[in-house]
Amino acid sequence: MNYWLLKTEPSVYSYGDLERDQRTVWDGVGNNLALKHIRQVQHGDLAFIYHTGDVRALIGVAAVVSEPYADPRLSDAKRQVFDLVPQYALIQPVTLATIKALPEFQDFVLVKNARLSVMPVSPEQWQRLHELGLHKLG
């Protein structure tokens, strides 16, 4: 069981869209390193959904509900996709600024390689971010 961070531009497809759809095919990934990560995705894995653009924060948690498979809409077998269902929105979105301010996240992939769209999250990182996301401020 692995943890992931999936980036999405909310004006294209947001966590809210995932909740509305209740299930989606996570497609459109073309980057080689991101595709390598997709090949390691397993049924039952969990993922943070991160919004890019004006939001720049972890918004929700989703669960992988398929093994990776070739995008049926494309002829390139390397273009793997997987199915995703929403779990829950974070009570407190965890912003990029917050993550960048944490000393233990200086080497986090999101900080070091902002352009990677599918990245692994270690269990320790998951726990820490999850804790921040479920902590209600105020």
Added chain:
DNA sequence: GCCAACGTTGGC
């Protein structure tokens, strides 16, 4: 809107 970082493409 700008631009740094990165990936891809194509000429050699």
Added chain:
DNA sequence: GCCAACGTTGGC
């Protein structure tokens, strides 16, 4: 197989 040119992404 190198590398310059170009395109894209995404933070600022």
